[in-house]
Amino acid sequence: MPEPDDGHAGLGRDSLVVALGRPQGPGAPLNVGLTPNSTYRFGGEVGYGRDGNPGWAALETALGALDGGDAVVFASGMAAVAAVLETLPADALVACSRVAYHGVRVLMKEREQGGRLRVRLVDAHDVDAVAAACEGASLLWLETPLNPLIELVDVAALSAAAHAEGAAVLVDSTFATPLRQRPLEQGADLVLHSATKFIGGHADLLLGVVVTRDRDRRDELVHRRASDGATPGVLEAFLALRGLRTMAVRLDRAEQTAGDLARRLAAHPAVTRVRYPGLPDDPGYELARRQMSGPGSMLAFETVGDADSADGVCERVELITSATSLGGVETLLERRARYAGDAEAGTPPTLIRLSVGIENVEDLWRDLEQALAPLRH
Numbered sequence: 001m002p003e004p005d006d007g008h009a010g011l012g013r014d015s016l017v018v019a020l021g022r023p024q025g026p027g028a029p030l031n032v033g034l035t036p037n038s039t040y041r042f043g044g045e046v047g048y049g050r051d052g053n054p055g056w057a058a059l060e061t062a063l064g065a066l067d068g069g070d071a072v073v074f075a076s077g078m079a080a081v082a083a084v085l086e087t088l089p090a091d092a093l094v095a096c097s098r099v100a101y102h103g104v105r106v107l108m109k110e111r112e113q114g115g116r117l118r119v120r121l122v123d124a125h126d127v128d129a130v131a132a133a134c135e136g137a138s139l140l141w142l143e144t145p146l147n148p149l150i151e152l153v154d155v156a157a158l159s160a161a162a163h164a165e166g167a168a169v170l171v172d173s174t175f176a177t178p179l180r181q182r183p184l185e186q187g188a189d190l191v192l193h194s195a196t197k198f199i200g201g202h203a204d205l206l207l208g209v210v211v212t213r214d215r216d217r218r219d220e221l222v223h224r225r226a227s228d229g230a231t232p233g234v235l236e237a238f239l240a241l242r243g244l245r246t247m248a249v250r251l252d253r254a255e256q257t258a259g260d261l262a263r264r265l266a267a268h269p270a271v272t273r274v275r276y277p278g279l280p281d282d283p284g285y286e287l288a289r290r291q292m293s294g295p296g297s298m299l300a301f302e303t304v305g306d307a308d309s310a311d312g313v314c315e316r317v318e319l320i321t322s323a324t325s326l327g328g329v330e331t332l333l334e335r336r337a338r339y340a341g342d343a344e345a346g347t348p349p350t351l352i353r354l355s356v357g358i359e360n361v362e363d364l365w366r367d368l369e370q371a372l373a374p375l376r377h
C-alpha cells in the first residue's frame with residue numbers, strides 16, 4: 001500500500017500531511033476525537049484499550065501513507081525500538097551501526113548482556129564491513145542522518161548488502177522525517193521514527209512509529225504492542241496527528257534557517273567544523289542529494305577550545321534553549337559528549353548538536369554570535 005487509496009493519490013506530501021487520517025462522510029468532524037476508553041462492548045473490532053484506538057488508527061493511516069507502508073504506533077520511540085527487537089528470535093544476531101542514538105545502543109547492549117540477542121557493531125559507512133557483519137544476522141539496524149554526528153549512510157547500498165546475507169534492514173529515519181526520506185523505497189524493510197521529535201513537533205509528547213510493507217511484520221508489531229503494553233496515550237496520538245498537520249511548513253522553514261546558520265557558523269572564527277549535509281563541502285552532501293529530498297534541520301558544530309568552552313556556549317544562549325531532544329518549533333542545543341555513551345562512541349568533545357526551530361533566523365544568529373563571542377580570544 002505505497003500510496004494513499006482514499007482519494008489522496010497524486011497529492012503533494014505537503015497536502016498529504018494535512019489531508020490524511022480524517023473522518024470522511026457528511027457531517028463527519030474534521031478531526032478524529034479523543035476516545036479515552038480502556039474497554040468496549042463485545043461485538044466490535046476492538047475489545048480492549050491495548051488492542052486499538054480510533055486516534056491511533058488515524059495517525060497510522062497518515063504515517064503509513066507518508067512512508068509508503070503500514071504504520072504501527074507505540075508509546076515512544078524507544079517502545080518502538082524494543083518492540084522490533086522483541087520480534088527477533090532468541091539469540092538472534094543484530095548488526096548495528098556503531099554510531100546511533102545512544103538509547104538504542106544501550107538497549108541492544110542490555111539485550112545482549114541478558115542473553116536475549118547478539119549484537120555486532122559496525123561502521124555503517126563501510127558497505128563491505130556491513131556485508132561481513134550481516135553474515136548470519138537477522139537484522140541490520142541503521143540510522144540516517146546519524147545521531148549526533150549528522151552523517152549519512154547509504155540505505156540502498158547497505159540494504160542490498162544486508163539482503164544478500166539474508167538480513168532484514170531497519171532504518172531509524174527520525175532526523176529526516178517521512179518528508180525528507182523514504183527508506184522503504186530504497187530497500188529497507190522497516191522504518192522507525194521517534195514521533196516525539198518532528199512529527200509531534202512541539203516538545204509536548206512521546207510517541208514512536210514503525211512502518212513496514214510486510215503484513216506479517218506489521219501483525220507481529222501490533223501483537224507486541226498489545227502484549228507488552230507499549231501503547232501510546234490517547235492524547236499523545238491526538239497531539240501527534242495535530243503536529244503532523246504543520247510538519248511540512250515547520251520543516252521547510254527550519255531547514256532554510258538551518259542552511260543559513262550552517263553557512264554562518266562555518267565562517268565563524270570560534271567554530272572549527274560544521275556538520276550539515278546541505279553544505280557542499282560536507283561529506284554527506286552528494287548522498288543527501290540522492291537519498292533525501294532536503295538536508296533537514298539538524299546540524300552540529302564543533303568549537304575552538306575544550307568541552308568547557310563548548311559548555312559555555314550552551315550556557316550563554318538565551319533565545320535558544322539548552323536542552324536535549326530535537327525536532328520541535330523551538331531551537332535546542334546540547335553538547336552531546338556530556339553523555340558517557342556518546343563520548344565512548346567517539347563524539348568529539350566540543351560537538352554541539354543544534355536542532356533548528358522556526359524562530360527568526362537573525363534572532364537565532366544574534367544569539368549564537370553572543371554565545372560564541374567569548375571563544376574568539
Ligand code: PLP
Binds near residue numbers: 143147193196206325
Ligand atoms: N531514535 C532517535 C534517532 C532518537 O534521537 C531518539 C530520541 O532521542 C529515539 C530514537 C528514541 O525516541 P523517544 O525519545 O521517543 O523514545
